[in-house]
Amino acid sequence: MFSVTIRDHMMIAHSLRGEVFGPAQRLHGATYVVDATFRRASLDADGIVVDIGRASEVLHELLGGLGYRNLDDEPDLAGSNTTTEVLARVIADRLADRARDGALGDGARELDGLAVTLRESHVAWASYERAL
Amino acid sequence: MFSVTIRDHMMIAHSLRGEVFGPAQRLHGATYVVDATFRRASLDADGIVVDIGRASEVLHELLGGLGYRNLDDEPDLAGSNTTTEVLARVIADRLADRARDGALGDGARELDGLAVTLRESHVAWASYERAL
Amino acid sequence: MFSVTIRDHMMIAHSLRGEVFGPAQRLHGATYVVDATFRRASLDADGIVVDIGRASEVLHELLGGLGYRNLDDEPDLAGSNTTTEVLARVIADRLADRARDGALGDGARELDGLAVTLRESHVAWASYERAL
Amino acid sequence: MFSVTIRDHMMIAHSLRGEVFGPAQRLHGATYVVDATFRRASLDADGIVVDIGRASEVLHELLGGLGYRNLDDEPDLAGSNTTTEVLARVIADRLADRARDGALGDGARELDGLAVTLRESHVAWASYERAL
Amino acid sequence: MFSVTIRDHMMIAHSLRGEVFGPAQRLHGATYVVDATFRRASLDADGIVVDIGRASEVLHELLGGLGYRNLDDEPDLAGSNTTTEVLARVIADRLADRARDGALGDGARELDGLAVTLRESHVAWASYERAL
Amino acid sequence: MFSVTIRDHMMIAHSLRGEVFGPAQRLHGATYVVDATFRRASLDADGIVVDIGRASEVLHELLGGLGYRNLDDEPDLAGSNTTTEVLARVIADRLADRARDGALGDGARELDGLAVTLRESHVAWASYERAL
Numbered sequence A, B, C, D, E, F: 001m002f003s004v005t006i007r008d009h010m011m012i013a014h015s016l017r018g019e020v021f022g023p024a025q026r027l028h029g030a031t032y033v034v035d036a037t038f039r040r041a042s043l044d045a046d047g048i049v050v051d052i053g054r055a056s057e058v059l060h061e062l063l064g065g066l067g068y069r070n071l072d073d074e075p076d077l078a079g080s081n082t083t084t085e086v087l088a089r090v091i092a093d094r095l096a097d098r099a100r101d102g103a104l105g106d107g108a109r110e111l112d113g114l115a116v117t118l119r120e121s122h123v124a125w126a127s128y129e130r131a132l
Helices: A019-025 A052-064 A084-100 A106-110 B019-025 B052-064 B084-100 B106-110 C019-025 C052-064 C084-100 C106-110 D019-025 D052-064 D084-100 D106-110 E019-025 E052-064 E084-100 E106-110 F019-025 F052-064 F084-100 F106-110
Strands: A002-014 A028-040 A113-121 A124-131 B002-014 B028-040 B113-121 B124-131 C002-014 C028-040 C113-121 C124-131 D002-014 D028-040 D113-121 D124-131 E002-014 E028-040 E113-121 E124-131 F002-014 F028-040 F113-121 F124-131
Touching: A002 A052, A002 C002, A002 C113, A002 D084, A028 A052, A028 A084, A028 C113, A052 A084, A084 A106, A084 A113, A084 A124, A084 B002, A113 C002, A113 C028, B002 B052, B002 F002, B002 F113, B028 B052, B028 B084, B028 F113, B052 B084, B084 B106, B084 B113, B084 B124, B084 D002, B113 F002, B113 F028, C002 C052, C002 F084, C028 C052, C028 C084, C052 C084, C084 C106, C084 C113, C084 C124, C084 E002, D002 D052, D002 E002, D002 E113, D028 D052, D028 D084, D028 E113, D052 D084, D084 D106, D084 D113, D084 D124, D113 E002, D113 E028, E002 E052, E028 E052, E028 E084, E052 E084, E084 E106, E084 E113, E084 E124, E084 F002, F002 F052, F028 F052, F028 F084, F052 F084, F084 F106, F084 F113, F084 F124
Parallel strands: A028 C028, B028 F028, D028 E028
Antiparallel strands: A002 A028, A002 C028, A002 D124, A028 A113, A028 C002, A113 A124, A124 B002, B002 B028, B002 F028, B028 B113, B028 F002, B113 B124, B124 D002, C002 C028, C002 F124, C028 C113, C113 C124, C124 E002, D002 D028, D002 E028, D028 D113, D028 E002, D113 D124, E002 E028, E028 E113, E113 E124, E124 F002, F002 F028, F028 F113, F113 F124
């Protein structure tokens, strides 16, 4: 199995609902360093998993739709806590949609899976991985 | 599949038995930067894999029972080499026990697996992963 | 010259005033991984620059007074943009106050200087250094 | 499942064929920081996955056969693009050969799999993993 | 003293002349992860050292003029070995020129100094720092 | 001013004397990731600060004289606590001796200074810098 990972980041504000979050129930924020991993059993004719230039642009654009915002005010995310885990799935699912609609190139339709890791500090991170 | 990872560390002395270890047969030591990963197929009602506050406390307490010690003198570890691989399993198994006894919260009983990585330097690390 | 650095972090929300900040004029947030460096020309009788245990506690407490908050609402920070540079100085100045009032131990009164670096992402960070 | 990872690096020149590569079609180069991971279901009698000293030597020697070269001129690699993905497989396959021929020690014949990750920058890396 | 650092990278081919370079006398290549640091005694009216958006664009454009090339063929660099040290100075001097010609904004004319670090692997890097 | 840094590591056991060290008064150990920085105002005829190959060998040999040992038993270090700060100075002073005796090459006699940083964990490190 092959994989390629690219890294970008976003900076957001949010608050979390539930006693388990302690002081993180207050409005605060985070930098998420985002690693998007694309998996594929075999390489395409160019010898790659995915066009890394396109994948970087798509990820950057997608993070631009979340970053520099207060996620508490985003209608798309209403009704769920925007925990690191939840945001990893949101980004992975949106990347999967873009892969299917051809934004990552025709070859990306052969991808077997993808994973998204959000690093919220030097001591904590969360991931979500899924099939394609 | 979701996962959450937290990082802590411990500093220990030990020696390793066996010619394969060369100079590491002498009494020496290591800082292990410890990454504990908790895996779960679906999130709980709060949108998390595990209560990261509790998990950090449990990991810190557990490492406090190993750190700042000469592991050659620990009865619990007698009879086996305390290699990085072995210590990764010891920590993973102790975390699994704590998850089962409720120390990580009721939700942690839904965890599917966990993994522990011990980084012993900038050029070497070892992991152990297991089901729960 | 000797130095010792310790690392901790804080997660905050804020907005920045001024066209130069582009989308960061909106309410957003950041994780700042904070490196606090203590400098001293010679070591104390124990062979250290500063009591690293005390320094870590003081830094953690100090970051606890900023973290998990919307800095736009903090009276202490009103009237200035809470840029990474400004926050590095705020933290350095507060650490300097604690060093002078003895919170880092008597030896810390011999410190020659300190520096604070705030890493806001994998591609950007800011520092402020000052004498003591 | 246990794993052990060791890190080394190589510095190479090459060019890539195909419009998808844009400016990387020109002769350029890369430092690849190489992580080789060895997996095994159970540890050997010494409590290890593999003799890390031998594994490091074998990896270093193997990278020495690729590094400080223009890969466009290497007969072994002719006919395929030397993308990060392809090079990860080349290195993994050569390591697998060395494990089978005993260069990593008798115990290494019990390895269940291996993975090779090539980090080409702080924002991109590729991996290949295979059974043994 | 304040500083702000931004990170980018470039991938180049080159060879080095001189016995001291051993196998690096052959045509090979490198990824340089480039950290550009801007220093200033006091902040501007916005509370910043430099417009980080502009600085990132200028650095990226400047690295685009070196990257994805065989530096042995670049007339600008003829006559000197393109060691990591030399390239750090080349980039620092070009950034200094851009600061002086206003490309980093009017405020950047108040910069006191800058430093450029090129990381060529996980175990080696070089820096050049200069006044402005 | 130019600088070049190389990274290596050592693994040691030791104990620290003094109440300030708390549990670190017990026999324990550490991995020190060691960064040695060589500074020089101008480059030599080859365009380098120091022969990085020789410097790496000298550093590795020097760390080999400390690593895989219980530092409490080393006569050379008797009478002082082997804190991270003290060890940084020991290594810097030994490197300075080697630079002066020609082990780093004739050019290394032109070095202006050096610094040694010992990273003891992901959250703490110490440095010592000196003139040459």
